[in-house]
Amino acid sequence: MTNNLNIICPCGNSPQNTALLYQNCCGRLHTNSQKADSPEQLMRSRYTGFVLKLYDYLIATHHPKYLLGLTASTLAQSPETHWLSLEIISVSNTGLHGQVEFQAWYKDEAGINAIHELSDFKCVDGEWLYTQGEQFDAIFPKRNQACLCGSGKKFKQCCL
Ligand SMILES: [Zn+2]
Ligand SMILES: [Zn+2]
16 A cells, blocks of 8 residues: 555545545645535545644644644654555535544554544534544454455455
């Protein structure tokens, strides 16, 4: 994945099974040439922001009332994470409020795990912002299901 980081968007957005290039996906939000038009798009751009360590972007898209002291420098001090993939489980959007349930897969010394979260988003002056989320245990694929890393192989033949 490291070699493709500048080409294929880390968020894995693949409409019609065609992976989007970073510059045509989350990159447009990171460079401010486009605003997120849905909670899912903002969620994807924030995941990619974590992968690419765009801490200022993560703070700018986090509702200020919910930051609770979080800053770009505290984010930068968090331990190095090797992100594997983003799995969107469900989305809802009422226009002013939205939710995205996702699993953000990563690998560390302990092995593979995911942040499984139901995130809340608010639309403030036409701009989607992350507010807060509720976290759950990761749900792993079954042995014969597609691997969480997006390789297209079965889980048992890949990252398991
Ligand atoms: Zn993307
Ligand atoms: Zn895999």
